[in-house]
Amino acid sequence: MDKVKGTFKEVSAAIFPITIVVVLLQVTLVRLPLDLFLQFIVGVIFVSLGFFLFLLGVHAGLLPVGEMIGKKLPKTKKTWLIIGVGLMLGFAVTIAEPDVRVLAEQIDDVSGGAIASWILILSVAIGLSLFVGLAMARTVFSIPIHYLLAGCYTVVFILAIFVPKSFIPISFDAGGVTTGPMAVPFILALGVGVASVLKSNSSSSSDGFGLIGLASIGPIIAVMMLGVIFG
Structure with a gap:
């Protein structure tokens, strides 16, 4: 109650x-x-x-199940399985994310169907999926998050030079909509669950955070790559 x-x-x-x-x-x-x-x-x-x-x-x-999956995965002691589950869940929750569908429909309408909604949804889902996998690898191998953020945003700024101007705001919006009510609770709970098992103390368990910030870069890069193709 x-x-x-x-x-x-x-x-x-x-x-x-x-x-x-x-x-x-x-x-x-x-x-x-x-x-x-x-x-x-x-x-x-x-x-x-x-x-x-x-x-x-x-x-x-969602939160209890996500955290429980995150706690069970490290016990298998299979790094590929931890990262693989992150990839699959990242893709699945993005497909289900209502904010992504709203953005895709808006872009489809504004572009007159030149950029079909399913293409944008698929691109965003693949981008988030890959970077959720990267975020899980970061937790497993204790990679400092500032190195990954600096490197990934360097790639974003370089791509922005070659991407048509109309795709730049779309790409950053794509990164924003993936931090919606469907993706965030599940992915965050998954990351915290994995970190709580892999790390021996509470301060190290905070490595489960930052996962959403890192994962949201994936859709930005994916949509920019889409812009290079359509451009």
């Missing part, structure tokens, strides 16, 4: 402020048509209900 109350408070804190702002704008400045404003109110109700149920599911299922 405490978890239900806590989740309700989280959803209220997330949805209520934007609802108040839109209502104030409707009353004072914007004056949307009544039917459109009513659609917004109905949408707020559905979003609140969906968000509430989603967060309950995250706390009840």
Whole structure:
């Protein structure tokens, strides 16, 4: 029951402020048509209900399962399996990520179908998958994260020189949408679970963090590569 109350408070804190702002704008400045404003109110109700149920599911299922998988994998003592599971889960959660689908549909619409939504989704999923695998390898081999971040962003800035200008903002948006409500809880729990088993003390267990920041670079590079191809 405490978890239900806590989740309700989280959803209220997330949805209520934007609802108040839109209502104030409707009353004072914007004056949307009544039917459109009513659609917004109905949408707020559905979003609140969906968000509430989603967060309950995250706390009840995704986080515990992700952390449990992360704790079981190191016990196999197979590095290739740890990295391989990271690759597969990174790909799967990206395909399921609603934010990625919204971006892909927007790009498909703006480009007039030149960049099909499925191509963008697949590119982003592959990019995130590869970098989740890299992040798992970083945890296994205790590679300092600042070296990886510096190297990866160097690649990003070099690619930006050759990529058509229209693809640069798309690529960074692609990196942002992968840090959505589906990918973050599962991947973060997986990384913390692996680090907690591989590392002998609590400070070293913090190596499980930074995984999302590193993994989100993958979609940026993947979409830039897509820009090179389409450009």
